[in-house]
Amino acid sequence: MADRNTVDLGTGSDDVQLRFRNDEQAGIAAVTVDSFLDQPDAEAVRVEPGDDARDLLPHLSRLRLVEVNFPSFGDGRGYSAARLLREHGYTGELRAVGDVLIDQLRYMRRCGFDAFAPDAPLDEADAAAALERFDHVYQPAADAAVPIWSLRHG
Amino acid sequence: MYQYDQYDQAMVDARVEEFRDQCHRRLEGKLTEDQFKPLRLQNGLYLQLHAYMLRVAIPYGTLSGTQMHALADIADKYDRGYGHFTTRQNIQYNWIKLEDCGDILADLAKVEMHAIQTSGNCIRNISSDQYAGAAADEVVDPRPYAELLRQWSSFHPEFAHLPRKFKICVIASEKDRAAMRLHDIGINIVKNDEGTLGAAFYVGGGMGRTPMIAPLIREFVPLDQMVTFCEAALRVYNRYGRRDNKYKARIKILVHEMGADEYTRQVEEEFAHLLEQGVEPPTAELDRIRSFFQPPEFVAGLPAKADRSDPDFALWIDRNCSPHKVAGYVSAAISLKPVGGIPGDASAQQMHLMADLAKEYSFDECRVTHAQNIILPHVEIGRLYELWQKLDEADLGTANLDNIGDIIACPGLDYCSLANARSIPVSQKISERFAANGKGELLGELKLKISGCINACGHHHAGHIGILGVDRKGVENYQLLLGGSEAEDVSLAKITGPGFNEDGIVDAVETVADLYLERREDGERFLDTYRRLGMDPFKEALYG
Numbered sequence: 001m002a003d004r005n006t007v008d009l010g011t012g013s014d015d016v017q018l019r020f021r022n023d024e025q026a027g028i029a030a031v032t033v034d035s036f037l038d039q040p041d042a043e044a045v046r047v048e049p050g051d052d053a054r055d056l057l058p059h060l061s062r063l064r065l066v067e068v069n070f071p072s073f074g075d076g077r078g079y080s081a082a083r084l085l086r087e088h089g090y091t092g093e094l095r096a097v098g099d100v101l102i103d104q105l106r107y108m109r110r111c112g113f114d115a116f117a118p119d120a121p122l123d124e125a126d127a128a129a130a131l132e133r134f135d136h137v138y139q140p141a142a143d144a145a146v147p148i149w150s151l152r153h154g
Numbered sequence: 155m156y157q158y159d160q161y162d163q164a165m166v167d168a169r170v171e172e173f174r175d176q177c178h179r180r181l182e183g184k185l186t187e188d189q190f191k192p193l194r195l196q197n198g199l200y201l202q203l204h205a206y207m208l209r210v211a212i213p214y215g216t217l218s219g220t221q222m223h224a225l226a227d228i229a230d231k232y233d234r235g236y237g238h239f240t241t242r243q244n245i246q247y248n249w250i251k252l253e254d255c256g257d258i259l260a261d262l263a264k265v266e267m268h269a270i271q272t273s274g275n276c277i278r279n280i281s282s283d284q285y286a287g288a289a290a291d292e293v294v295d296p297r298p299y300a301e302l303l304r305q306w307s308s309f310h311p312e313f314a315h316l317p318r319k320f321k322i323c324v325i326a327s328e329k330d331r332a333a334m335r336l337h338d339i340g341i342n343i344v345k346n347d348e349g350t351l352g353a354a355f356y357v358g359g360g361m362g363r364t365p366m367i368a369p370l371i372r373e374f375v376p377l378d379q380m381v382t383f384c385e386a387a388l389r390v391y392n393r394y395g396r397r398d399n400k401y402k403a404r405i406k407i408l409v410h411e412m413g414a415d416e417y418t419r420q421v422e423e424e425f426a427h428l429l430e431q432g433v434e435p436p437t438a439e440l441d442r443i444r445s446f447f448q449p450p451e452f453v454a455g456l457p458a459k460a461d462r463s464d465p466d467f468a469l470w471i472d473r474n475c476s477p478h479k480v481a482g483y484v485s486a487a488i489s490l491k492p493v494g495g496i497p498g499d500a501s502a503q504q505m506h507l508m509a510d511l512a513k514e515y516s517f518d519e520c521r522v523t524h525a526q527n528i529i530l531p532h533v534e535i536g537r538l539y540e541l542w543q544k545l546d547e548a549d550l551g552t553a554n555l556d557n558i559g560d561i562i563a564c565p566g567l568d569y570c571s572l573a574n575a576r577s578i579p580v581s582q583k584i585s586e587r588f589a590a591n592g593k594g595e596l597l598g599e600l601k602l603k604i605s606g607c608i609n610a611c612g613h614h615h616a617g618h619i620g621i622l623g624v625d626r627k628g629v630e631n632y633q634l635l636l637g638g639s640e641a642e643d644v645s646l647a648k649i650t651g652p653g654f655n656e657d658g659i660v661d662a663v664e665t666v667a668d669l670y671l672e673r674r675e676d677g678e679r680f681l682d683t684y685r686r687l688g689m690d691p692f693k694e695a696l697y698g
Contacts, residue, residue, distance in 0.1 A: 052393070074192060074275070076315025080392045083312050087431055103176065103185075103193055110311035123184065129175065134168045136161050138305045139381075140433055141312065148161040148305070149435040152442065 016095065018116040018127065020109070026065035026093055046097075053081035060090045068113070070098035079111045086112035086142035102130050112142030155218055155519060156301050156446045158266045165308065166263040169270055173197050174256040196276055196314070198269030199255060203571050206250040209272040210262060214282035214300040214324070215243030215522040219513040222520060224265040226505035232258055237505065239490060239498045241562060241613060242321070243281050243522040244272055248569055270308055275316045277307035277388070281323045283331050284523040287447060288485045288531040290477040293345050296326035298444040299353070299380065302435065306381045313388050317395035318403035320388070321360075333524055333640035335359045335368045336616060338405045339387060346374055353380045357387055357417070358409030361610035365646050366406040369414040371421065379425075382434045386425035390417065449480075450517035450532060456482025457536045467542050469595070470553035475538070482535055486516075488528040488545060489552040489560060493589040494582050497563040498526030507548050515541050524613075524640075525562055525601075527555065558593075558600045558667070559585045562613050566606030566623065567630070573606035575623025575630035580604055583660045588667075597667055600680045601639075616640035618681040619666065620647040621659060632659035636666065636692055637684045648689060651697055662696055669695045 016025060029044035033055055036045040044065035047053055056063065066085060068078040082094055093115050096108050100118035105127055108116070116122075137145045158166075173193075180190045198209035210225070217225075225245055229237045232254045233247040240246055250258070262268055272279055280300040287295040303322060307313070313320070323334045326343035334340035340356035352374040359368030375383045391405045394412065409417045458481055462468035475484040488508060490498050500508070508528055512520040515537055516530035523529060533541060545551040554560045561584065564570065566577030581604050588594040603617030607624070614620030620635035631653040638647030654662050669692060670680045684692065 049397075073189070074315055075397055076275075076313070076392060077397075079312045079315065080389050084389075087427070101189055102179075103189075104315075107309075107311035107314050126179065126184065130172075133172050133175075134309070135164055138165070138308050139310055140431075147435070148165075149439040151161065152159070153436055153438045 015097075015117045016115050017118055017121055018105075018124075019093075020114040021093055023093075025115075029065050029067040029095075047078070047081055049075050049077040051081070053084050056085065057088050060085070060088060063090065063092050065093045065095060066090065067095045067097050067117075070096060070100055073099040073101050073104055079107065082108070082111040082113055083142045102126050105130055106134065110137065110141040110143045110145065155216060156213075156297075156443065162266070162305075163263070166266070166268045166270070169197075169268060170256060170259045170263050173259055177252065177256060192274050192315075195274035196271055197255070197259070198272035199250070199252075200273060201571070202248065202569050203567075204569070205248065206252055206255070207246055207248050207569070208250045208255065208258060208269060209240070209244050209246045210267060210269050211272045211279040212244050212267075212522050213304050214280055214286065214297050215284050215524075216286075216297060217512075217520050217522065218265075219509040219518045219520070221265045221267055222505055222509035222512065224261065224267065226502040226509065228258055228261060229502040229505065231261075235503075236499055236501045238496075238565065239500065239522050239526050239528070241524050241526060241564075241611065242279060243284070243524055244279055245522070246565075248565070273319075274314075275318050275320075276314050277310060277316075277320045277322065280304050280307070281321070281332055281337070281524065283325045283327065284521040284529045285331060285476060285485050285531065286326070286521075287449065288476075288478050288483075289327055289329075290479045291329055292327040292479070294326050294343055294351060295447050296324045296343055298440060298447050299326075299341070299343060299377070300324040301443050301446075302381065302440055303384065306384070306435070313392060316388075316392055317397050318400065318405075320391075320405065322384070328642060330640070330642040330644070331523075333613070333616060335644045336361055336365075336613075336640055337368065339384065340368050341380070343377075344374070350376075352376055353383070355383060355387070357421075358406040358414070360404050360406040361613060361615050362404065363401055363608050363610075364404075364407065365610065365615040366410060367644050367646065368406070369409065371414060371418040377440065378437050379429065379434060382428045383421075383425055385433055386421045386428050389424050389428075390420045450519075452480045452483060452532070453534070454482075456534055458482055460535050460538050464539070466546075466553070467539055470542050470551060471538060473553040473557065473595075474555045475533075478532065480532075483532050484535055484538070486530045486533045486538065486541065487523070487555045488530065488550050489554055490527050490550075491554055491560050491585065492549050492552050493559060494586045495549075496578050497561050497581055500528075504548055504550060507544070508550070511541060511544060525556075525560060527560070554594065556599045556601060557595065558588050558597050558602050558619075558663075560601070561585060562601075562603040562617070564605050564607075564612035566604075566612075570606065570611075572609055573623070574608075574625035575606045575632065577604045577606040577612055577623060580621060580623070580632065580656060580659060583656070584663055587660055587664060591664075593664075593667060593671070596671065598679060600667070602663070603638075613640060614638070615646050616644075617647055618679070618684070619663060621663075622649075624653065626653065630656060632656065634659065634662050634666070634696070636689065637681065639681060643681075650689065650693055665695050666692050
């Protein structure tokens, strides 16, 4: 069982319960993807499951916060959106909001999310345990985890 | 066979602990049933009509004797002394208690097995040719590629909440023994004109309510880009697959609605991007995996013929044994379809025996087939008779591979909460009818497949003869279909007309079988005759 003191879940203000960044937290992203594209000054955007995250790619440098909404935890489009943004070099805050649950945290972290604003607050001991449980991963993603094949072959 | 290293073992061990913790939080009320359901499903745990059902993964259908013994022990210890081998080359236990589940997973982990992603809207167990590594006609053993994909797809963070389940199949011969083109992704490892191996990708096949044959979307993906191509194919699906209607959520619907050309274009675009991301394991990893699938130490110069003086044995050889790439050996099929039996079921005692026989006769290896039988892949021809005698004593020596007694059937309304009709009693009656009238062997290859509802787990769309159970005003009714095939001559079966009741469907099967016997030409199988004659004469015989 994981040592529950080893995971720093971070702190966030307002509704951001878990945050794995050291920079100053941005507010909330009240701007839809469509509005964002029309507002040259906007620094934050909220991505809904039906949005195409690729629309944001030309604007990554001005973004500080991308919120990806999970209206229902079973709708996994946000995982692809997040990983795609990271693959294209987005380094700002990537915040999962909505129906964010303990057992999805690890995969969300792996896809590049570094802040979480769940609709219902999470039990932090359970969250830490879930994030710590697996020592290894089989495949590279948007996090720093080294895949098992790399450990095998150096 | 593949063997876990410390990393593989750590992954399954951690999964056991994770699932115990999830069950614990469910019991504490920290997880709602809706939240818990996908978690248990991704561990193969279904809630069926009468009890929990646990589906255990058998990657590409390959098992060691030790693993088969362990499956038997689980049947004895936690179930009712039997298990059910499935059309996805897995095994299911039908009478499981939720509170035992963690212990079962721990028992499985001890023999390098698991139930990871055997259900749920994620990438499922990778299936393959049951004769892999043995078949005389294969280009290469497909299993190393399946194992590479098993590892890549296990706990894949991006693809754990897909629109719907996702099934991948890998074969490596022109003959398709694994229903490759009826998978979400079917991969055929091929050799190009330069003699280089690569992967042909077929995407968007499947059965269910809307059966589709997967179109070819890329003729040749270099083997050192295969994982990346899969990743691209999945990402496009995850982005666009329908989530508004679970019956339209499979990738086959996306490929159909978007068009194979546009889907392919998007995959190629994503593929080009992902090639820059370093997601492909190095070839050293594929080499490492391949080293586990080296051929066993076959003996040269063994006798090429068996003594056929026992006619029952001679029949079994002809019907159940397949050509091997090494002279003096065959692959032998153990039929789990005794006359009147439940297709795919095996008792713990039978599983123990098959495990012992695998060790004694087949380099400690056996395979599960999508047709719900067991294969001993590497048996010396000279030892077949003693093997067959031992099988026959345990009711495992039935000579009916691919004939009308070798029925694929889903669990149906006897177990399944989705079913509209029972499948098992119908399969039993058909099996008994054709054993009693002696026509079974006369008919030759005739693949009969029964599903108890439109979800098509019994592959009725792909049956030379298919049967679909439906609910008609509260009464079980069975539709008859003809002309399907899951093999390299893949086709989808068509409904003959109005359905039949339980006894009527057995008569109807005999009617179409008789018409075939009457009208067949030299060397034609039932399917060939149907294709030549078309539906009309069969309709005429059925409905007059």
